Amino acid sequence: MAAPEQVRRNVTPVRVVTVREGARGERADTLATEEPLEIRVQGPGQEAARVAVTMRTPGGDFELAAGFLFTEGLVQPGEVRRVAYCDDLDDEEQRYNVVTVTLTVPFDAERLHRNFFATSSCGVCGKASLDDITVRCPVVPIGFSVAADVVVELPDRLRAAQRVFDRTGGLHAAGLFTAAGEPISVREDVGRHNAVDKVIGEQLLAERLPLADMAMQVSGRVSFEIVQKAAVAGIPVLSAVGAPSSLAVDAGERLGVTVLGFVRDGRCNIYSHPGRVV
Amino acid sequence: MAAPEQVRRNVTPVRVVTVREGARGERADTLATEEPLEIRVQGPGQEAARVAVTMRTPGGDFELAAGFLFTEGLVQPGEVRRVAYCDDLDDEEQRYNVVTVTLTVPFDAERLHRNFFATSSCGVCGKASLDDITVRCPVVPIGFSVAADVVVELPDRLRAAQRVFDRTGGLHAAGLFTAAGEPISVREDVGRHNAVDKVIGEQLLAERLPLADMAMQVSGRVSFEIVQKAAVAGIPVLSAVGAPSSLAVDAGERLGVTVLGFVRDGRCNIYSHPGRVV
Numbered sequence: 001m002a003a004p005e006q007v008r009r010n011v012t013p014v015r016v017v018t019v020r021e022g023a024r025g026e027r028a029d030t031l032a033t034e035e036p037l038e039i040r041v042q043g044p045g046q047e048a049a050r051v052a053v054t055m056r057t058p059g060g061d062f063e064l065a066a067g068f069l070f071t072e073g074l075v076q077p078g079e080v081r082r083v084a085y086c087d088d089l090d091d092e093e094q095r096y097n098v099v100t101v102t103l104t105v106p107f108d109a110e111r112l113h114r115n116f117f118a119t120s121s122c123g124v125c126g127k128a129s130l131d132d133i134t135v136r137c138p139v140v141p142i143g144f145s146v147a148a149d150v151v152v153e154l155p156d157r158l159r160a161a162q163r164v165f166d167r168t169g170g171l172h173a174a175g176l177f178t179a180a181g182e183p184i185s186v187r188e189d190v191g192r193h194n195a196v197d198k199v200i201g202e203q204l205l206a207e208r209l210p211l212a213d214m215a216m217q218v219s220g221r222v223s224f225e226i227v228q229k230a231a232v233a234g235i236p237v238l239s240a241v242g243a244p245s246s247l248a249v250d251a252g253e254r255l256g257v258t259v260l261g262f263v264r265d266g267r268c269n270i271y272s273h274p275g276r277v278v
Numbered sequence: 279m280a281a282p283e284q285v286r287r288n289v290t291p292v293r294v295v296t297v298r299e300g301a302r303g304e305r306a307d308t309l310a311t312e313e314p315l316e317i318r319v320q321g322p323g324q325e326a327a328r329v330a331v332t333m334r335t336p337g338g339d340f341e342l343a344a345g346f347l348f349t350e351g352l353v354q355p356g357e358v359r360r361v362a363y364c365d366d367l368d369d370e371e372q373r374y375n376v377v378t379v380t381l382t383v384p385f386d387a388e389r390l391h392r393n394f395f396a397t398s399s400c401g402v403c404g405k406a407s408l409d410d411i412t413v414r415c416p417v418v419p420i421g422f423s424v425a426a427d428v429v430v431e432l433p434d435r436l437r438a439a440q441r442v443f444d445r446t447g448g449l450h451a452a453g454l455f456t457a458a459g460e461p462i463s464v465r466e467d468v469g470r471h472n473a474v475d476k477v478i479g480e481q482l483l484a485e486r487l488p489l490a491d492m493a494m495q496v497s498g499r500v501s502f503e504i505v506q507k508a509a510v511a512g513i514p515v516l517s518a519v520g521a522p523s524s525l526a527v528d529a530g531e532r533l534g535v536t537v538l539g540f541v542r543d544g545r546c547n548i549y550s551h552p553g554r555v556v
Contacts, residue, residue, distance in 0.1 A: 012524035014524070014527055014549060016547045016548065016549055017547070017548040017549075017552040017555075018545070018546075018547055018548075019426045019429075019430070019545060019546050019547075019548065019555070020544075020545050021544060021545075022426065022427070024426075029547065031521065031522060031523060031524045031527060031549075032521065032523050032524065033523070033524045033525075034501060034502055034523030034524050034525040034526065035524075035525060036411055053411060055411075055501060055502055055503065055523075055525065057523075133314055133331060133333075148297045148300065148302075149300065151297075152297070168521055169520070169521045169540070170499050170520060170521025170522070170523065190499075190501060190523045191501075221448050221468075223312060223333060223468060223469075224312055224333055225333065242447070242448060243309065243310065243446055243447045243448025244309060244448070245309060245310050245311070245312030245333075245448065245468045246290035246292070246309045246310065246311045246312050246313075247311075247312040247313060247333065248312065249292055249309060262447070266298075266299060267296070267297060267298050267299075268296075268297050269294045269295070269296055269297075269307065270294065270295040270296075270297065271292060271294055271295075271309075274295040277295075277297070
């Protein structure tokens with residue numbers, strides 16, 4: 001379904017001036033790469049519409065584009081025919097920063113307008129009005145459960161799978177795990193929403209949605225939008241190392257997602273639908 | 279210039295199920311409040327245009343609206359006549375989630391379109407095309423410097439001023455400091471871009487721009503967009519507890535901002551324009 005993805009560097013070498021106890025030095029360092037990705041969408045015979053730009057870490061670009069469009073309610077599973085870099089760009093440098101998603105169905109410009117310029121990470125949301133914030137999705141069904149002693153291990157398992165973090169100290173991550181705590185997919189990104197969209201997008205492209213028998217572990221905190229993305233993908237359990245926001249817990253209650261926070265040091269807090277943690 | 283702001287709760291009480299060494303309990307907990315803020319803009323005699331929605335922590339809403347519009351290049355300093363909640367909304371609950379910024383000049387819808395749906399936190403950016411990412415601003419002049427032993431203290435000084443963090447463990451912060459390390463303004467928010475926009479917006483509303491003699495300290499990491507916001511406000515030194523991204527350092531180089539990362543435990547790394555740290 002997806003064309004082979006260009007392998008891009010996800011770390012960038014730099015020279016850095018260090019200050020240690022008043023002493024100044026200089027050394028080589030490695031940063032997490034951040035570059036813009038423009039996401040375009042087209043139906044059969046349609047011109048590609050520019051939908052959004054995300055600042056992302058290269059790698060998993062097709063998953064990110066597909067996952068973003070899906071979790072923002074712009075595209076449904078099964079509607080993706082092809083994902084490809086935009087090969088008609090003259091600018092060689094930007095070519096791999098533009099991804100076009102071609103659908104099997106006409107792209108509904110009205111749907112784009114309703115959700116227009118979809119979202120954000122922890123802060124500013126590109127949606128133009130309060131009415132645009134909620135993506136419609138069914139309530140996640142009961143029927144999946146995970147043991148508390150498995151959940152409290154997920155942050156360490158996620159961290160163990162983070163390859164770029166070790167080199168840069170600067171990346172968010174999201175991972176999908178089975179009820180036994182086995183990792184299915186782990187993705188890293190400078191943007192925490194992107195990491196979530198990448199793991200969900202990978203499953204969408206592999207036609208494995210909804211993710212009714214998985215728990216998602218995320219680094220950092222949980223916002224409303226992360227909970228909503230999980231719910232759209234049908235993920236019943238969302239676990240975070242950090243704190244949830246008030247609206248994240250509200251959304252968890254409403255959308256049927258079990259939201260856990262402060263999952264660390266063998267402990268956790270359960271903020272919504274605690275029955276799934278046994 | 280700004281009407282009195284409605285005092286809203288920035289923390290939300292919840293009941294939480296706790297798991298500690300296998301033992302299940304229940305207790306009261308406090309979460310950082312996250313609610314959407316819709317930002318509208320109008321010039322004299324114009325209808326208000328809906329520009330963006332940000333998921334934010336209530337408090338500093340007028341500063342946030344003004345700061346966002348400014349750092350995204352949509353409004354210039356001196357153009358803000360009035361900031362107010364939208365009092366014509368029937369929905370009492372949403373009334374304090376809509377802010378209208380009235381300008382002294384006509385609002386340029388083209389400018390809105392170019393920058394449309396401006397930005398994001400660490401991840402997804404609402405801008406529709408790669409060309410929209412850069413906000414034009416002058417390079418920040420040389421001429422401000424700060425001692426290394428002041429800089430390495432800034433994270434503790436920021437943290438000491440974070441009132442809501444202590445109650446929730448879940449908030450980003452940004453603070454402006456003088457060269458002597460005196461705090462001028464500290465703001466907290468679930469979104470790190472919002473915290474930055476609030477401190478800059480406060481200074482804009484007080485007509486104290488550009489912030490040529492200040493250092494900004496932020497919690498967490500530094501993205502491209504944080505550096506750009508600092509540059510638009512003329513802030514010469516940007517210091518972060520966490521890592522910068524590759525594009526954050528590029529932007530620092532290009533826009534004349536000194537970017538510091540891993541500022542902790544008496545140490546720091548300087549990634550661009552190191553001459554300002556003496």
